[in-house]
Amino acid sequence: xxxxxxxxxxxxxxxxxxxxxxxxxxxxxxxxxxxxxxxxxxxxxxxxxxxxxxxxxxxxxxxxxxxxxxxxxxxxxxxxxxxxxxxxxxxxxxxxxxxxxxxxxxxxxxxxxxxxxxxxxxxxxxxxxxxxxxxxxxxxxxxxxxxxxxxxxxxxxxxxxxxxxxxxxxxxxxxxxxxxxxxxxxxxxxxxxxxxxxxxxxxxxxxxxxxxxxxxxxxxxxxxxxxxxxxxxxxxxxxxxxxxxxxxxxxxxxxxxxxxxxxxxxxxxxxxxxxxxxxxxxxxxxxxxxxxxxxxxxxxxxxxxxxxxxxxxxxxxxxxxxxxxxxxxxxxxxxxxxxxxxxxxxxxxxxxxxxxxxxxxxxxxxxxxxxxxxxxxxxxxxxxxxxxxxxxxxxxxxxxxxxxxxxxxxxxxxxxxxxxxxxxxxxxxxxxxxxxxx
Amino acid sequence: xxxxxxxxxxxxxxxxxxxxxxxxxxxxxxxxxxxxxxxxxxxxxxxxxxxxxxxxxxxxxxxxxxxxxxxxxxxxxxxxxxxxxxxxxxxxxxxxxxxxxxxxxxxxxxxxxxxxxxxxxxxxxxxxxxxxxxxxxxxxxxxxxxxxxxxxxxxxxxxxxxxxxxxxxxxxxxxxxxxxxxxxxxxxxxxxxxxxxxxxxxxxxxxxxxxxxxxxxxxxxxxxxxxxxxxxxxxxxxxxxxxxxxxxxxxxxxxxxxxxxxxxxxxxxxxxxxxxxxxxxxxxxxxxxxxxxxxxxxxxxxxxxxxxxxxxxxxxxxxxxxxxxxxxxxxxxxxxxxxxxxxxxxxxxxxxxxxxxxxxxxxxxxxxxxxxxxxxxxxxxxxxxxxxxxxxxxxxxxxxxxxxxxxxxxxxxxxxxxxxxxxxxxxxxxxxxxxxxxxxxxxxxxxxxxxxxxxxxxxxxxxxxxxxxxxxxxxxxxxxxx
Numbered sequence: 001x002x003x004x005x006x007x008x009x010x011x012x013x014x015x016x017x018x019x020x021x022x023x024x025x026x027x028x029x030x031x032x033x034x035x036x037x038x039x040x041x042x043x044x045x046x047x048x049x050x051x052x053x054x055x056x057x058x059x060x061x062x063x064x065x066x067x068x069x070x071x072x073x074x075x076x077x078x079x080x081x082x083x084x085x086x087x088x089x090x091x092x093x094x095x096x097x098x099x100x101x102x103x104x105x106x107x108x109x110x111x112x113x114x115x116x117x118x119x120x121x122x123x124x125x126x127x128x129x130x131x132x133x134x135x136x137x138x139x140x141x142x143x144x145x146x147x148x149x150x151x152x153x154x155x156x157x158x159x160x161x162x163x164x165x166x167x168x169x170x171x172x173x174x175x176x177x178x179x180x181x182x183x184x185x186x187x188x189x190x191x192x193x194x195x196x197x198x199x200x201x202x203x204x205x206x207x208x209x210x211x212x213x214x215x216x217x218x219x220x221x222x223x224x225x226x227x228x229x230x231x232x233x234x235x236x237x238x239x240x241x242x243x244x245x246x247x248x249x250x251x252x253x254x255x256x257x258x259x260x261x262x263x264x265x266x267x268x269x270x271x272x273x274x275x276x277x278x279x280x281x282x283x284x285x286x287x288x289x290x291x292x293x294x295x296x297x298x299x300x301x302x303x304x305x306x307x308x309x310x311x312x313x314x315x316x317x318x319x320x321x322x323x324x325x326x327x328x329x330x331x332x333x334x335x336x337x338x339x340x341x342x343x344x345x346x347x348x349x350x351x352x353x354x355x356x357x358x359x360x361x362x363x364x365x366x367x368x369x370x371x372x373x374x375x376x377x378x379x380x381x382x383x384x385x386x387x388x389x390x391x392x393x394x395x396x397x398x399x400x401x402x403x404x405x406x407x408x409x410x411x412x413x414x415x416x417x418x419x420x421x422x423x424x425x426x427x428x429x430x431x432x433x434x435x436x437x438x
Numbered sequence: 439x440x441x442x443x444x445x446x447x448x449x450x451x452x453x454x455x456x457x458x459x460x461x462x463x464x465x466x467x468x469x470x471x472x473x474x475x476x477x478x479x480x481x482x483x484x485x486x487x488x489x490x491x492x493x494x495x496x497x498x499x500x501x502x503x504x505x506x507x508x509x510x511x512x513x514x515x516x517x518x519x520x521x522x523x524x525x526x527x528x529x530x531x532x533x534x535x536x537x538x539x540x541x542x543x544x545x546x547x548x549x550x551x552x553x554x555x556x557x558x559x560x561x562x563x564x565x566x567x568x569x570x571x572x573x574x575x576x577x578x579x580x581x582x583x584x585x586x587x588x589x590x591x592x593x594x595x596x597x598x599x600x601x602x603x604x605x606x607x608x609x610x611x612x613x614x615x616x617x618x619x620x621x622x623x624x625x626x627x628x629x630x631x632x633x634x635x636x637x638x639x640x641x642x643x644x645x646x647x648x649x650x651x652x653x654x655x656x657x658x659x660x661x662x663x664x665x666x667x668x669x670x671x672x673x674x675x676x677x678x679x680x681x682x683x684x685x686x687x688x689x690x691x692x693x694x695x696x697x698x699x700x701x702x703x704x705x706x707x708x709x710x711x712x713x714x715x716x717x718x719x720x721x722x723x724x725x726x727x728x729x730x731x732x733x734x735x736x737x738x739x740x741x742x743x744x745x746x747x748x749x750x751x752x753x754x755x756x757x758x759x760x761x762x763x764x765x766x767x768x769x770x771x772x773x774x775x776x777x778x779x780x781x782x783x784x785x786x787x788x789x790x791x792x793x794x795x796x797x798x799x800x801x802x803x804x805x806x807x808x809x810x811x812x813x814x815x816x817x818x819x820x821x822x823x824x825x826x827x828x829x830x831x832x833x834x835x836x837x838x839x840x841x842x843x844x845x846x847x848x849x850x851x852x853x854x855x856x857x858x859x860x861x862x863x864x865x866x867x868x869x870x871x872x873x874x875x876x877x878x879x880x881x882x883x884x885x886x887x888x889x890x891x892x893x894x895x896x897x898x899x900x901x902x903x904x905x906x907x908x909x910x911x912x913x914x915x916x917x918x919x920x
Contacts, residue, residue, distance in 0.1 A: 030530070035500070036499055037500040057484075058485075060484070061484075115525060242623050355829065356827050368836060437864060
């Protein structure tokens with residue numbers, strides 16, 4: 001099909017991206033399954049280049065007539081487009097490293113199996129007097145890219161996720177796990193984590209906002225680290241001077257303990273061995289022992305910088321330029337229990353919610369705690385506390401991290417095409433600025 | 439296409455559905471972005487498919503397929519029934535739908551100039567000229583302009599006899615300038631952030647916005663922000679412009695009045711609500727000058743349509759009347775729980791998604807003040823405009839917003855420009871601090887193109903009508919304390 005689409009194009013160069021997806025999700029709330037869905041789609045995106053002009057069109061009809069239409073439309077758009085002196089050529093043919101990302105059991109997931117996996121979670125929540133809400137999802141995808149320079153790249157992949165909130169009255173607990181392999185998600189065991197958190201956070205007490213020692217679970221750390229991807233680890237924002245890294249490559253920007261690598265090949269992550277230009281992904285160390293080392297590139301920003309693409313072109317039209325896709329924050333050697341046990345007084349945060357940028361250059365973020373916020377005293381969790389608002393610099397948090405967990409969990413940010421593998425952290429003087437009535 | 443629809447409905451009934459509805463959607467879109475005069479995105483897309491929703495044994499099932507054929511429609515219907523049957527094993531209470539008369543109807547967004555008929559060269563030229571004007575300001579390092587257009591042709595049919603055809607067109611455009619200093623970056627957008635201003639309209643909206651004519655002032659303000667003093671920290675009077683009011687309404691009134699949230703359906707992702715059905719008619723949500731409606735019939739709004747994705751006609755209903763909480767946004771399933779009929783807010787992002795309760799046009803009714811009179815009546819405070827940052831908790835209580843610009847108000851006059859403006863509050867407390875709302879001369883129906891909800895997450899375009907409003911005793915300057 002890709003060859004047929006390439007053959008239909010009369011452009012100087014043509015690139016074709018085919019994304020075929022099948023997603024199924026069993027959603028539950030109020031201890032019952034309430035919305036279950038399954039959908040299949042396939043989208044073909046064709047970019048035509050004429051001289052230094054390009055245009056792009058996409059369709060989800062894959063018959064010959066539709067392919068002809070999309071090829072003609074992309075060419076027409078290219079001819080109408082102004083010249084772009086920096087327009088890169090399509091990527092040359094390359095052999096991306098093999099990356100096993102497809103699990104047949106995930107692709108074969110059916111509604112009966114997902115309902116059976118969810119059932120015990122609903123029963124456990126009900127038995128404890130709580131309500132459970134969440135989703136068990138399984139998806140499979142095939143991504144293929146070809147161009148008229150002879151490039152062909154193909155990757156089948158699967159992903160599965162179990163996310164569950166257990167709540168009632170004034171407390172709630174949460175668990176969230178992402179895996180390639182659906183059967184690796186032990187929903188019954190995971191559900192008990194959420195029930196336990198809901199039990200332990202009953203009758204939450206107010207907590208006076210201010211600088212506080214916090215223990216952040218991996219998901220909370222991943223939420224913060226994800227902002228570094230969009231605020232400055234991509235070459236476009238760095239070249240525009242907007243990035244927190246602009247002019248600071250080679251300088252120490254955060255704590256000496258901090259190493260942050262974009263690694264599509266980390267087995268815990270959800271990487272793909274090539275980017276949306278078909279370029280093989282490289283492992284890029286963005287921060288090494290607190291020192292800013294590099295940003296990630298696509299073909300345009302690489303040419304501008306006089307370097308080679310690192311294989312981080314974004315999904316078309318990629319208006320934000322190249323971005324990290326598989327960040328891994330180097331873990332430490334302590335368990336989550338060790339982090340809690342070493343805390344005389346502090347707050348344990350299960351997750352952050354509705355996090356948004358306040359000031360991009362300062363990596364300043366605001367957000368709320370949610371679904372499991374606990375007071376730690378004398379190394380023990382003593383009770384739940386009401387949800388807190390924070391305003392924090394991500395680099396500042398990493399600078400003030402005093403202890404590092406050893407278990408790193410992947411968190412997938414679907415809308416950003418990003419996975420962050422992060423450990424738990426203990427951080428001093430974390431800046432809480434407000435408290436919610438709930 | 440009638441054959442595809444019939445085979446989906448028949449297939450669902452043969453597979454055991456007590457109720458089924460079908461949406462066949464053909465959509466197209468166009469996106470143009472110019473950055474520093476270079477065309478950084480030029481893309482057109484087309485997508486079509488069928489979504490089948492069924493009730494079997496009192497449980498919902500949904501399946502969608504991209505192929506528009508009778509065989510694919512039947513297959514999707516059978517799969518939806520299988521999905522529903524699996525769900526029914528873990529259903530505590532059967533879904534009961536509020537009654538709805540079946541209708542045969544058509545609707546189309548009123549459009550003066552079809553945006554897909556306007557020559558691409560004209561659109562690119564406009565954006566290049568506007569961004570070139572932004573770049574004339576030396577401090578501006580990134581000058582962006584963009585346009586987006588969407589067209590959706592949708593056929594809805596149900597086993598209850600509904601047959602509805604709709605064509606909805608949305609358009610939007612905007613410009614933004616990023617001024618970069620040695621240790622600071624400031625952005626100024628026109629006419630709004632989030633890529634600009636969006637309406638259910640055609641290219642006449644783009645013409646009306648006059649991007650070229652506003653570029654110089656936009657760039658100059660971005661540059662001036664680099665040298666502006668920061669928003670002070672403390673408690674003061676705040677006047678929010680209409681665009682910021684739009685997001686304030688969206689987050690702290692629109693979402694908490696979604697009845698599916700209040701009933702726990704979104705507890706794992708989008709969250710729940712501080713509002714509960716037993717508070718209807720009783721809770722003092724805001725001051726007496728706060729009246730908010732959900733109006734899917736309002737001209738130009740992104741939440742304007744003929745019928746929702748359950749076939750319920752567009753309506754105008756009260757959410758807050760003179761400060762009192764009086765209504766939820768509902769669906770046929772949730773309205774029945776309150777003994778009501780649906781007020782028609784179910785929408786799906788595309789053919790591949792199940793409909794959810796979504797904001798239509800959530801409009802703060804205009805008050806009686808002109809903005810000039812309101813400023814003149816304010817001795818000391820800050821005027822904040824154009825959202826830059828937004829965050830709110832999962833029950834929609836504790837919020838913090840930031841704006842691109844602010845101005846001191848001293849002795850009834852607009853004073854110095856302020857940067858990094860933020861404010862925070864607790865929703866009902868905040869709305870009870872509202873003591874003035876500006877009149878229709880300051881009112882606009884602002885579009886929000888990126889509202890996320892549901893699992894899998896769906897992005898919906900909604901609108902909020904608002905004029906500027908004043909709030910007393912607001913905590914400002916939060917976030918920059920360290």
